[in-house]
Amino acid sequence: MGELPMRLTVISLEEPTDRVAAVFTSNAFPGAPVRVGRRRMAESGKLQAVVINNKISNVSPPDSDGGVSASETLCAELAKQLSLESAELVLPSSTGVIGWRLPVKEMVAALPQAEDLATGSAVPAAKGIMTTDRYPKLAARELSQGRLVGIAKGAGMIEPNMATMLCFLLTDVDLPRTELQTMLTEAVADTFNCISVDGDESTSDTVALLSSGQAGPVPKEEFQAALQAVCADLAAQVVRNGEGTGHVIRVAVTGGDTPTARSVAKAVANGPLFKSAIAGNDPNVGRLIGKVGQALGSAASLADGCVCRIGGETIFAEGQFQLDTEKEKRLSGHLKFASADCESSYPQHRRVVDVEVMLGGGGSGKAVVLGSDLTTEYVKINADYRS
Amino acid sequence: MGELPMRLTVISLEEPTDRVAAVFTSNAFPGAPVRVGRRRMAESGKLQAVVINNKISNVSPPDSDGGVSASETLCAELAKQLSLESAELVLPSSTGVIGWRLPVKEMVAALPQAEDLATGSAVPAAKGIMTTDRYPKLAARELSQGRLVGIAKGAGMIEPNMATMLCFLLTDVDLPRTELQTMLTEAVADTFNCISVDGDESTSDTVALLSSGQAGPVPKEEFQAALQAVCADLAAQVVRNGEGTGHVIRVAVTGGDTPTARSVAKAVANGPLFKSAIAGNDPNVGRLIGKVGQALGSAASLADGCVCRIGGETIFAEGQFQLDTEKEKRLSGHLKFASADCESSYPQHRRVVDVEVMLGGGGSGKAVVLGSDLTTEYVKINADYRS
Structure with missing residues (x-):
């Protein structure tokens, strides 16, 4: 693990969007990014960017606030760098060893070099969020209007082996937030919640869906089918890539x-x-x-x-x-x-x-x-x- | 497994006793001996002997009655050999590979040479019921009147790796059957049901307690404490002896x-x-x-x-x-x-x-x-x- 460098990955949209949905771990000891993420979804409900790091999951570190201000600082610095209106528009996400403190200062300094999924291929971002994963995991579907792209990481169900499951889904279809959340919850139940490498659930599992809404609306059923397919594809890739998985x-x-x-x-x-x-x-x-x-x-x-x-x-x-x-x-x-x-x-x-x-x-x-x-x-x- | 010889072990009392208690696996596919044992406890409620084999657990073999008549035949032959009043007085118990047919004819022929716990040391019987166990497991407690002796086998929680958990407890204290059953159920809950080598429950798990009643009565609390202690001791030995267990x-x-x-x-x-x-x-x-x-x-x-x-x-x-x-x-x-x-x-x-x-x-x-x-x-x- 000492050999694995920490990598920062950024996903950013051109405009803030309230077309967002997320499903988090049900572990009773969630990491600070999960706690911050839950608050974002409940309060502002708008996102414009995600910042992801591997190596340290920011779960119950010896900070007085359990790592929350470390996550918030990172969000604030990224917001500044991207000229966003508020740090509230940034969803933090971490995977890696439990119990360690996030090196916030070094991470802030490294932000300008972060891999960014703003434009172009999703491959660098899919690689950026890897830890013990042996290969990057991507899936995509074309829709009648717009597209759905997802990247995921995960090789065991839990870190500290740096193998928590994270998934980020991006689309440009125009569907309201409540529908997106319902569809994501359902898709996760049938896909990511129906896989197991070792039955161990992590403290950091996160699946987040962000839509720019820049393409037109598509029928609900069409998007739902695509979402199920992309989640199922990524979930299967996570199992196929499980630690030591031969079958x-x-x-x-x-x-x-x-x-x-x-x-x-x-x-x-x-x-x-x-x-x-x-x-x-x-x-x-x-x-x-x-x-x-x-x-x-x-x-x-x-x-x-x-x-x-x-x-x-x-x-x-x-x-x-x-x-x-x-x-x-x-x-x-x-x-x-x-x-x-x-x-x-x-x-x-x-x-x-x-x-x-x-x-x-x-x-x-x-x-x-x-x-x-x-x-x-x-x-x-x-x-x-x-x- | 091919190298492991089948061994027959017999536990016999001088007289039939209704001071018996038993706890069986809660698996929805119990082996034939468990099904026969449950019937014995519900019907006659008297036992005078137990016949145990390793190597084949007699679970769902390709017999029209799922192996029940194979178990019954063995009980009948042992009853004849020991001059018991009825085959109903014999509890069958098997551990070993699932799905195979019991070689009844060969087993009946081998019965006269079976290791018998009627008298003397319990060590040969404890060795007789071993399969992948690396060492025999015994525990005993002296009571104010009489004694409690137990033997157990088990190295993983389930066979076909021939590692189902079996335990036989013998005593001569005079306590009524209903009390024995209550105490055994409680003791099993806190001991054998609180161990796990791999979380796999077998189709043959059996814990049986037989009392000759030939020693006098002892206070209920005294026996209960001894029963808990012997079960806890044997349960710990089963874990210590788990397949590949290092800690x-x-x-x-x-x-x-x-x-x-x-x-x-x-x-x-x-x-x-x-x-x-x-x-x-x-x-x-x-x-x-x-x-x-x-x-x-x-x-x-x-x-x-x-x-x-x-x-x-x-x-x-x-x-x-x-x-x-x-x-x-x-x-x-x-x-x-x-x-x-x-x-x-x-x-x-x-x-x-x-x-x-x-x-x-x-x-x-x-x-x-x-x-x-x-x-x-x-x-x-x-x-x-x-x-």
């Missing part, structure tokens, strides 16, 4: 109600034994059933008639395992096909380990969660971090 | 209400990033705060004033980290002192990484959870299982 696991659960389906899918995606087996290309299907049964607990009606498939192969149905030697070979083949070199500095493919769980007893619940396997590399990255 | 982590949470305290303690004990840091002797305290905050979510009153200590050192208080270089060194020392060789075939010491979380806002909640670190050995054991 991305896609768990689709149907049946029961949606909260139950989601909790089963999350349990499977976060099950250490199942994740470890996938890492070893071992279709250890008992671990899948064990985890589904654990998540269901005594909800026997959802267990009766439960069907599980991996790679399209039925491995459990009618209360029994449905396996034979040939099927096991095909399952191993599916896992190997989905594996990737977890050291690679670019995404090699978009293949996933495809897990389907159909709960018994009917029910129209639905959830899709993307997770990663559990590799020795993950443990090495996170155990040897400072030793 | 045992003791998380004590006070404040809030007890369910909240327990959920915070479990979240910390199961947090992959915190567990990985402990494995590397890295006092990465930001990960502890992140996990506590995640478990609390928006319960801000419990976050305000929260105090966290590791090894007796205050690392977080008044909303800030309380760290300095000397304290960090002491924290590293505490972790190193608590570490053990995870390959060792005997427990080297009983030291733990001592984590305390005092939630803010008052509240009399209390929970202690024992967990293990997350090591590369854990992943290797569980990834390379069949490859």
Whole structure:
């Protein structure tokens, strides 16, 4: 971590806009930038710029105000530099080690050299916000009028391994703020809140959407679909780029109600034994059933008639395992096909380990969660971090 | 796993007893022995013997009755051999790979050679029920009249890695069945249900208590204390013996209400990033705060004033980290002192990484959870299982 230089990235618009929306971590110990950001959204509700730093997340540092004035100072200095009306127009965002003090003075001095996403390609900004990420993450969609572009960072779900999830979405469509917030909240629920590298939620997670409104209005449904697609794309890239990730696991659960389906899918995606087996290309299907049964607990009606498939192969149905030697070979083949070199500095493919769980007893619940396997590399990255 | 021979272990009493109690897994896919055991407890309610096998857990095998008749056949044959009145007096218990068929014929043939805990030392039986366990686990307490002896197995929380948690407790005190069941349920809640190697719950977990009643009655409080102590001792041994466990982590949470305290303690004990840091002797305290905050979510009153200590050192208080270089060194020392060789075939010491979380806002909640670190050995054991 000592080797990683701090980088400052700025996103700026030509005019202030109230077409903004944001979703923050639900962690009870949010970082100072999250606390400031929440206040911006509640008070002025207008933004013109975002300033992002990596390396230090500004969470509960030994400052009397928990890092808030450090974030505010940075916003004020950027506002001055960009000739904005007020520091209130700047959203701060930090990712990096928890508990350290932000070197505000050095950061202010470095502001003029910050990478700026005001114009041109989003690639430098996507690179600028990286920490342990192995590659920059971008996604975009063209709309009937205007465009939606997003950049994200994240490699584990939590820092201090400098891997908090941040996402910034920019568009020029003309849609009112309340609609943007509703659509963003929904899109985050189905995408960023349905991924897991390690089940650890950070103190700094932030997804922010800013619209200049300079293109015309587009139908609400059109923008919503694009927003979902861009968020889903970025979320998948975050998992693919997870610390030590060799396999991305896609768990689709149907049946029961949606909260139950989601909790089963999350349990499977976060099950250490199942994740470890996938890492070893071992279709250890008992671990899948064990985890589904654990998540269901005594909800026997959802267990009766439960069907599980991996790679399209039925491995459990009618209360029994449905396996034979040939099927096991095909399952191993599916896992190997989905594996990737977890050291690679670019995404090699978009293949996933495809897990389907159909709960018994009917029910129209639905959830899709993307997770990663559990590799020795993950443990090495996170155990040897400072030793 | 192919190398591990199947072993049969028998526990038998001289007379049938209705002084029995049992707690089973809450997994929605329980194995056949658990289903048979639940029926025994509900119907006859009398037991005289237990027959335990390792290697195959008899969970959802491709039998038309899900393995129930396989378990029943084994009970019937043991009843015949021991001249018991009925097969209903035998509790079956299996641990091992999920989804395989029990080789009943071979097991019946092997019954006469089964290790029997009828008389003498409990060590052979404790060894008999081992699977990936590196050492046998026993605990005992003398009572004013009679004795309580327990054996347990378990190295991960779930099989197919052959590591389901089983525990058998034997005593000769004369206490009525209903009291035994209440006391066992309580003891399990505070001990076996407060440990976690990997957060994976098995389909076969069983804790059974049998009393011959041949010693006199003892005060209820005396037995309860002994039961708690023996269960706590065995539970700690299971964690100490966890797959790849290098550190045992003791998380004590006070404040809030007890369910909240327990959920915070479990979240910390199961947090992959915190567990990985402990494995590397890295006092990465930001990960502890992140996990506590995640478990609390928006319960801000419990976050305000929260105090966290590791090894007796205050690392977080008044909303800030309380760290300095000397304290960090002491924290590293505490972790190193608590570490053990995870390959060792005997427990080297009983030291733990001592984590305390005092939630803010008052509240009399209390929970202690024992967990293990997350090591590369854990992943290797569980990834390379069949490859």
